[in-house]
Amino acid sequence: MHRYNDYELLYLISEQNEIALNIMYQKYIPLIKARIAAFRIKEHNREDFFQEGLFMLFRAITTYRTDSRKTFNKYFDMILQRHFIQLLRRESKHFYNVVLTDKIDYLKEEDAKEESYDLDTLLSLCKFSPFEQKVLELRLRNHSIKEISEELGCRVQQVYDANDRIKRKLKAVKKSLDKKLQI
Template sequence: MYYKEKNTELTDSYAENMLIDSAKQGDARAFELLAVKYKKLLEWYVKQLRIPVSETDDFIQEGLIGLLKAIRTYDGKSSSFVTYASVCIKSNIISAVRKFNRHYNTLVPYDDNLDDTVIDVSGSPESDFIDKESVRIIYNKVFSVLSQYELEVFEMYLSDMSYGDMSRKLGKDPKSIGNAVFRIRKKLKQTIKPNR
């Protein structure tokens, strides 16, 4: 993927890696900066799908979960964060497309050649400020609506832990884990959905 980056705030890979490390430790501000930077990439992937407008928020949510997974699991060894985050976001969105297709017995096409695209993530200072504020509000809302158990499950889910591994670690039935993930997704959807 060719990623055109004009946003000078995070062009230094060392600074970005520091933000990633801080976000892994729970620093909301670091997460905000990363989420704002990669928001256009996430939205671009979702726009490539030919889905009903009413479903867009669900796929953006899946992309955001992919970004959170990327932040939580990035080790900095094999590839740049841009590449890693792109793969995680795309993977989560494609997984959601497959679930959507099975659930609605329909076909949402997606382009397997998304990696050959140039994406400009620069924005105006005003839109960046609004984006940062929106991300901060969403981040705080998400973590305030989840129970302690749901937070634990969500952290493990973001680390790509299987339901079986989660159930063993938490001493819970896999069905309980699945129910928690369902509740988390529902709460995320309600939290992320814009007021209309």
């Protein structure tokens, strides 16, 4: 296997190379796990923080500027640590103990000019963890967050986190499809 440096991988990713993206994810998974361990994340939150770490890696890939003074590794580590701190602060303030409506509203039409996609198409293009799939299935059946947490035997916060990741994944796929249509 060839060893690529981060800049080569970032260039290949900017050229829509899926293999480079997978290599980048595999390369930084150990850092995400190390940060989860360093922050002493509770066992029941580790999967959520791992998923958040993957999102932060994607954010770092899309926002990193090669002309900056920081290496990609340091840039990603900084984003990851700040995000984990933010999540832990929210958790300590019981940020997730709010009541939501039972309606699922993942795909709001913000602009009448935008292309609309049916939910099945978007779902087929997304990759969800097994937990996210269970949450999505129950949300599509109009279960409340609290009902889902009780049914799955997990904390309400975990369901909120999964719900948020699902929304972001769907929006990212929709944005990607919109971008491809413009080309």
